Amino acid sequence: MLGNLGRIGPARLFVHFAVLLIVIIWLIPTLGIFVTALRDKDQIVVSGWWTSFSGSSRTIAVRLAGSDKATQDGANYIIKGNVFDGSNNNGSGRVRSFGLRVQEPAAYQAGSQADLGDGESLTINSDGTYLLQRNGAFAADERARRVYLTVATPPEFTRDNYRTVLTGEGIGQSFINSLTVAIPATIIPILIAAFAAYALAWMDFRGRALLIALVVGLIVVPLQMSLIPLLRIYNDIGQVFGVPSKTYPGIWMAHTAFGLPLAIYLLRNYIAGLPKEIIESARVDGASDFDIFVKIILPLSFPALASFAIFQFLWVWNDLLIAMVFLGTDKDHLVLTAALNALLGSRGGNWEILTASAFVTILIPLLVFFGLQRYLVRGLLAGSVKGG
Template sequence: MTTAARYFKIGPARLFVHFCVLVIVIVWLVPTLGIFVSALRDRDQITVSGWWTAFVGSTQTVAARLGTPDQQKQEGDIYVITGNVLADQPGRSVKAFGVRVQQPSAFDAGQTADLGDGESLLVNSDGSYRYMKNAAFGADERPRRIYVAASAPPEFTLANYKTVLTSEGIGQSFINSLTVTIPATIIPILIAAFAAYALSWMEFPGRALLIALVVGLIVVPLQMSLIPLLRLYNEIGTAIGQPSKTYPGIWLAHTAFGMPLAIYLLRAYIAGLPKEIIESARVDGASDFEIFTRIVLPLSFPALASFAIFQFLWVWNDLLVAMVFLGTDKDHLVLTGALNALLGSRGGNWEILTASAFVTIIIPLLVFFSLQRYLVRGLLAGSVKGG
């Protein structure tokens, strides 16, 4: 059997795995696609139709007023007012119309509707209309209101993103989130890498106890240590006369919360590196620092990348720690806090919320897809020891 034949011969177990992966991909992809498409539509389109209809157009019911009596013209025995209900909405076409809000689509486009009292109305698909009456329209008559079901072609705009990034404060919050997330990802990686090497290849008293302590700290809830850490941080800030809510404070907080998992993942990977490489370097006279920087660190990039994904996503999506250690003022408000504020103030403006949501997830998506090839290798760190 050829290699190609063996590849395409998929057994039931492998087929089930592929099916499950496909379902998971679809479950994650569909909401993301919906947010992206909705963020490119205007408010009227989002209100009347779902995002899945964005590429085929939508039908919207709009109210319009017919012409005034001074526009009437006599044609034989009847008086006619003409005009176009879509004059200010190019690209649309009328599907149906009505004269009551309860029945906005009572008559099809091109059909002459008998309105009673000698009045009739014809609205064509291009929006042109003829409002006819067998007697002259009185000068004091108010223009008649009608309702039109008009189809709108697919239309996309970047105005929502412009509004979000300029007038809604999301742009500043975006910078604040980057200011918090990048150092809060790099600092624990640097510290944990040194600690993981020491716990893997250096002999010292109490090493096993430290490893057990690290594993135990992974399961400690963040909320359990948040208040004691905040009190300690505020006391230190008061003692040195510095403001309590600053970026270095939240960097240290995220470092403390992410350190146990970082040390655990990196130690599992570093401990699985071939022992012969480490011993050969020591025989050649290399110090532990040189072994770490020149050998261990380059070989541990998959584990570093996998933890970087977890830490970056966790810090970027964090709201609790950011509000506690930075507050809610505009100069320090992170992206999740700004989006939460928009939910309260602009809860009905879906075009603003979807644009804000996509701005929130675009950076995590870029980080994940750029480092995802290292994720599995990092998570499987230590499962197979090097020979």
């Protein structure tokens, strides 16, 4: 293996390390979202996700038992209890240190005795038990003493965050809505673009070069520029035929219109780069253009189809603007991005809910990308130099 590394040039080795670094940088926030979504909400507030496997520490304030709990022990009066019991139940854990002032919560180590003056002492053990001792009686109206603790809590993971998101926050229905939008909006433009790409690559007809130039020009048209005209046409057609304005077919057609230029461009470049001998041999054997397209072009073009499917699916899945314009914001049609945006406004402080929602959002795109990524580079680069 060392010999193989020695034969790799410095430039190629640099590229390998750069790609590895990019992958690590990309994976770190994804891992952080996944781990945070499984943590207890109290631990999320006090420590970062990278400390989740080693536990966390926090400072809490508790009041010890009052003078009514005092008992006499010889010449002394004592108060016993546990800082994690009753009204002081701020969570389980181990006491690391304690103090009498908020500025010094670690003044005394757990298990050590703190001299409070006037014959009074306090000992708090790591398990939370404490002993407050005085060589005189406690006054009946004496206020319970407040202490500050540094508490170490063990790692705690839970699936309740995901249960809350999928059942109680409406994310589950929005997840289904996004799939209902994304799957047809990915398949429809691929089917249309594949036919158009074959025609532009292998069929001779007048105006073909002009159509190719038009397709390339449409790629750079901003979505926002064409959104309002497309919406007006869609609404006018809906009024003529009595079709509701907020429907799934409407948003399918919108995503198809916005995705077709890039799809035709990518597929045309790929199909034009296929060996023309195969096409000519099929025509000599009497195959029609439709037979050639279905039996030869489509199987050979799978890498290009898969690469565009990745782009189109990710774009549709992460879309917010088109979904809100063509579907609205009612609960029955709310897509995942819109639901997460609403959740961010109403539950912005609940990080356990937001991280679980975010991971649910990126789960499907991750599966699609890793399932088809081996075709991505091959489909994009094939035909980029040679074209018909």
